[in-house]
Amino acid sequence: MEPLISFNHMTCGYDDQAVLEDITLQIMPGQFVGLVGPSGSGKTTLLRTLMGMVTPAAGSVEVLGQRVQGRAPARIGYVPQLETVDWNFPVTVEEVVLMGRTMRSGIWPWPNRETRAQMATILDQLGIGALAKRHIRMLSGGQQQRVFLARALLSDPKLLLLDEPTSNVDIRTRDEILHLLADINRDGIAVVLTTHELNSVATHLPWVICLNRAVIAQGRPNHIFTTEVLSRTFNAEMMVIKQGDLLLVADRPHGFADLAASNAGLEDIIADARPGTRKSHTQTHLPSEPYHTHQ
Amino acid sequence: MIDLVRPWHYAFFVHGIIAATLVGGLCGLIGAYVVLRHMSYIGHGLSHAIFGGAVVSYLLQWNFYIGAGLYGFLAALLINATARKRQIGADAAIGVITTASFAFGVALISRVRHFTTNFEAALFGNILGVTTTDLWVIAGVSALTVIALFFSYKQMLFTTFDPEVAPTYGVPTQKMETLFALILASALIASMQVMGVTLIAAALVIPAVIGRLLTDRFSKLLLLTTTIGALCGLTGMYTSFYIDVASGATIVLTAAAVFAVVITITLVQQRRHGLKAGLGKQAVLVQSNDSHLF
Numbered sequence: 001m002e003p004l005i006s007f008n009h010m011t012c013g014y015d016d017q018a019v020l021e022d023i024t025l026q027i028m029p030g031q032f033v034g035l036v037g038p039s040g041s042g043k044t045t046l047l048r049t050l051m052g053m054v055t056p057a058a059g060s061v062e063v064l065g066q067r068v069q070g071r072a073p074a075r076i077g078y079v080p081q082l083e084t085v086d087w088n089f090p091v092t093v094e095e096v097v098l099m100g101r102t103m104r105s106g107i108w109p110w111p112n113r114e115t116r117a118q119m120a121t122i123l124d125q126l127g128i129g130a131l132a133k134r135h136i137r138m139l140s141g142g143q144q145q146r147v148f149l150a151r152a153l154l155s156d157p158k159l160l161l162l163d164e165p166t167s168n169v170d171i172r173t174r175d176e177i178l179h180l181l182a183d184i185n186r187d188g189i190a191v192v193l194t195t196h197e198l199n200s201v202a203t204h205l206p207w208v209i210c211l212n213r214a215v216i217a218q219g220r221p222n223h224i225f226t227t228e229v230l231s232r233t234f235n236a237e238m239m240v241i242k243q244g245d246l247l248l249v250a251d252r253p254h255g256f257a258d259l260a261a262s263n264a265g266l267e268d269i270i271a272d273a274r275p276g277t278r279k280s281h282t283q284t285h286l287p288s289e290p291y292h293t294h295q
Numbered sequence: 296m297i298d299l300v301r302p303w304h305y306a307f308f309v310h311g312i313i314a315a316t317l318v319g320g321l322c323g324l325i326g327a328y329v330v331l332r333h334m335s336y337i338g339h340g341l342s343h344a345i346f347g348g349a350v351v352s353y354l355l356q357w358n359f360y361i362g363a364g365l366y367g368f369l370a371a372l373l374i375n376a377t378a379r380k381r382q383i384g385a386d387a388a389i390g391v392i393t394t395a396s397f398a399f400g401v402a403l404i405s406r407v408r409h410f411t412t413n414f415e416a417a418l419f420g421n422i423l424g425v426t427t428t429d430l431w432v433i434a435g436v437s438a439l440t441v442i443a444l445f446f447s448y449k450q451m452l453f454t455t456f457d458p459e460v461a462p463t464y465g466v467p468t469q470k471m472e473t474l475f476a477l478i479l480a481s482a483l484i485a486s487m488q489v490m491g492v493t494l495i496a497a498a499l500v501i502p503a504v505i506g507r508l509l510t511d512r513f514s515k516l517l518l519l520t521t522t523i524g525a526l527c528g529l530t531g532m533y534t535s536f537y538i539d540v541a542s543g544a545t546i547v548l549t550a551a552a553v554f555a556v557v558i559t560i561t562l563v564q565q566r567r568h569g570l571k572a573g574l575g576k577q578a579v580l581v582q583s584n585d586s587h588l589f
Binding site for chain 1: 331445446448449450452453455456457459460461462463464465466507510511512513514516
């Protein structure tokens with residue numbers, strides 16, 4: 001099978017400073033891939049090279065068998081980081097989603113009937129059909145993420161690229177987004193996303209690429225998420241806890257024993273969640289054994 | 296009682312009010328894009344740059360519209376290109392290029408002291424001196440701008456909303472930037488005779504800000520800013536006739552008064568809404584506390 005994405009000894013960066021060096025990588029059609037790495041490791045830059053926004057200084061990038069040169073290849077849907085969106089821009093949900101068909105819906109400013117019908121289907125699939133006329137600022141984090149996902153889907157992509165889709169959202173929303181992406185992937189669309197959420201990646205994604213200016217490792221999370229690989233990727237001490245199928249990644253805080261000693265006299269306060277009660281009870285903190293590891 | 300028909304007996308007023316309405320609408324329409332691109336002062340800056348171009352075209356004995364138009368277009372492209380440099384930014388790019396261009400015009404005037412043309416009209420506007428040719432230029436530029444923005448609506452919206460991502464969806468953002476620079480320069484040159492270099496920024500910015508307070512929808516914003524701009528031009532021109540105050544200044548003050556009214560109403564509405572929401576929350580809390588009591 002021909003790869004969907006192919007990096008061949010690619011080096012790129014900004015202002016003569018290399019961000020990614022000698023990247024050789026292949027992603028196959030229909031894959032669901034997570035790019036993990038610390039800030040500045042080149043995750044977003046890797047996505048930008050796929051869209052022709054960053055030109056390789058050496059080597060090449062191919063998408064769908066065509067070399068990427070200065071412009072985005074057809075049939076890529078891109079969902080940017082929500083932090084980069086201008087939330088005060090006067091634009092409604094449907095106006096944003098219709099941007100996905102800017103170049104393929106005729107010369108008139110308004111969408112044709114077919115585009116409008118497709119948009120309605122996608123919005124309903126993503127559960128935001130009732131929000132079409134709302135301003136984008138008036139939505140929750142998860143709904144905002146879905147709006148930009150809907151825009152990408154309306155462009156009928158074969159490859160979906162998402163930059164940090166799980167940042168700044170709560171745990172439930174994060175899980176919903178990842179399940180939604182898994183459903184989209186099952187429909188045959190390849191998905192590549194960047195994230196810092198190692199535990200979510202371990203739970204939801206079948207394939208992971210660890211990146212830090214170069215590809216440190218790639219494979220299934222339960223194979224490559226090891227103390228050694230993650231410590232090399234994040235340049236920090238990392239711990240991997242495995243219990244059966246469960247995989248938990250944690251960083252080891254510096255001077256934990258000192259911190260624990262200084263807080264030894266304090267007690268945790270856990271409010272009783274039952275309605276109408278105002279009582280709380282305390283729980284004894286056990287600083288000496290914070291983690292239970294099974295390697 | 297005020298005789299509203301009387302001004303229409305004067306040809307200068309008829310020319311002036313048509314020009315003021317068209318320029319108001321034109322600047323209102325373009326102003327929406329300018330404000331959303333966070334380049335509110337490009338109108339102010341670019342009109343200063345065009346002043347330099349007007350002086351150069353006079354010295355070279357070129358037609359004002361061609362010479363100043365070309366100069367303004369190049370200045371707008373230069374601002375766009377400089378603004379893309381991350382270290383500089385749009386505001387600083389406008390500051391450097393346009394003031395340098397204005398200074399160039401002033402330097403030429405001080406060096407060549409045998410000017411027969413008075414550049415005061417370009418600086419402060421001369422709406423009562425609008426000729427039939429000026430009217431045709433304003434009408435032509437307005438029509439072409441509406442046509443260009445109508446057929447590039449979707450591309451221009453995406454480019455304005457997210458210039459980084461738009462190319463990944465196939466939008467030719469460079470072409471859109473060039474087209475917008477051309478539209479902006481043409482509109483400013485057409486408007487300079489009416490509003491003058493010093494007041495043009497207000498005609499661009501105020502209707503857009505009023506429109507933004509009234510709607511959250513882009514397509515509606517464009518209609519609103521065009522209408523508000525045109526109405527402020529019309530009302531301002533009429534008012535200036537009766538109170539005997541400079542027309543350009545009256546138009547700007549009319550727009551500012553509309554802004555003051557709209558922002559006051561908006562703030563009052565928001566406060567009431569907030570109060571209602573707060574009361575609603577309190578009611579829910581009382582209700583939930585009550586339910587525990589019983």
